[in-house]
Amino acid sequence: MNRFRPVAAALGAVLAAAAIAAPAAAQQKSVAVVAIVEHPALDAARDGVREALAAAGFKEGQNLRWQYQSAQGNTGTAAQIARKFVGDRPDVIVAIATPAAQAVAAATKQVPLVYTAVTDPVAAQLVPSWEPSGTNVTGVSDMLALDKQVELIRQVVPDAKRVGMVYNPGEANSAVVVKQLQALLPKSGMTLVEAAAPRTVDVGSAARSLIGKVDVIYTNTDNNVVSAYEALVKVGNDAKIPLVASDTDSVKRGAIAALGVNYRDLGVQTGQVVARILKGEQPGAIASETSSKLELFVNRTAAQRQGVTLSDALLKSAAQVIE
Template sequence: MKSLSWAPLGAIALAAAALAPAAHAQQKSVAVTAIVEHPALDSIRDGVKAQLQAAGFEEGKNLKWQYQSAQGNTGTAAQIARKFVGDKPDAIVAIATPSAQAVVAATKTVPVVFSAVTDPVAAKLVKNWEPSKTNVTGVSDMLALDKQMDLVKQVVPGAKRVGMVYNPGEANSVVVVKELKQLLPKMGMTLVEASAPRSVDVSSAARSLVGKVDVIYTNTDNNVVSAYESLVKVGQEAKVPLVASDTDSVKRGAIAALGINYRDLGEQTGRMVVRLLKGEKPGDIKPEVSTKMELFVNPGAAEKQGVKLSDALVKSATQVVQ
């Protein structure tokens, strides 16, 4: 009787012991941080999560998912980075340049996937566009600026002076300013800069451009995008047309944008995270650039800002915002 009673209990114990490591191996941890919350960056976060779920990694089942926003504060971004590194997740997703810089500065071992970083080389996240052989890889939202300026000319055909509000402390914006200073003279235009180190500075920076520019162009600067409504208010009051590089900004009052679908960018980032969770090393994965471009136009915003869009431009748009 003793041996009979022991056998099934032993079998159960052995089965439990065999299953425990397997269950533990399936459990993965992904920590996500963004410098600020606005529609484009939120779309990336949601795209990453959706792609993980599509690959079978589901929060509460076999995935521990953490998300924290730095609320636009680089000091907070550094604190979040240190906290996440201490948690030792299987991957940290860092959305936007300041958050990516904070995370990369905090660890040389935990796998890091950046997203929505315009120039990861200039931001010193990677040395070049080849596999880094470090703990870092990711997806860039770099845009061809000549095509951006072609759009500016289509919206405001006679534009000579292009204004740009940006945060001089954000590496991706500094890169865009530098490139525009070289590009615009070749296109018969000049750049007029206005500094907005904080989101609350966006409105006053925009007002400083009134009377000095024919159009205001905005890149994916996180301070500017998070406070876009204040820019739109100035554009409407002063009849200064706004052209963006973030398509979500068109829904918020920009006249037009030739930009990336940030949900797609998030899913592209998510596919990269899945590769890490399945065993690939970040240093073996080449950084990627999103190549899918979309044109959004807003004829109503154009009218409020003193311009009329050509029928040809409206017809060529991916989406017409009413």
């Protein structure tokens, strides 16, 4: 019988190793991330999610499977990616920007969905209210208080009467902002002049249509516009129309000023919500969140090119001044 002991010992070792490996395999988590398009703000949000997950102990190649795909600005592609991810059955799907989140929400009512960089999740019909949804959806909004945006426009262009806005009418984020500005601007003696850009390639022509009609152009976090911001900057520089943004990365690309969310911080905040779900919380029990961390960026060179002299007070209040 002794000759069987080595075999039995080897078999025991294999079974013991399998017993150890089984819990480790059970702890493996999967997060699938879809963005409607790639641009600096949304990329920063994605990287923030990954950073927060690592800080919470979920690391790629160890106990986390991470998938990422961009829809390249195409809502049809976003829907395809959403269906593919739902079929993969990850533990959480993270959707960056409203069209991506809407695509995932349409594709599943079971897989946990955490949205980020969505201005108004209620208007986008992702959640019924800002309270815990009771569904598979929660997330972090980049909604901004528009009264502060109007105040910034006044600081950059004190005599402005007509505010232009290039936006995609099909993006819920932008449609909400347009409606709110239509009501808010007259209280400050200004009116809104709209220019539709349904596609990224329309941004330049939409901006040109505002020449001679506006004193300043304001842009929200519309993904079409942000993706093609250089086209808007060219019009602003050539026609001497000041550009004010709500995305601080747009200041680095040629806007004069922006008071906006730090999208990496927004991503970190989103990743912390994802980690809570991976650890067992239900998405429907987690209320949608916003970020209260706003930063003012100012571009002195852009101001010169667009014919604006910035006040010392505005420059001193900026978190970052780009020369």
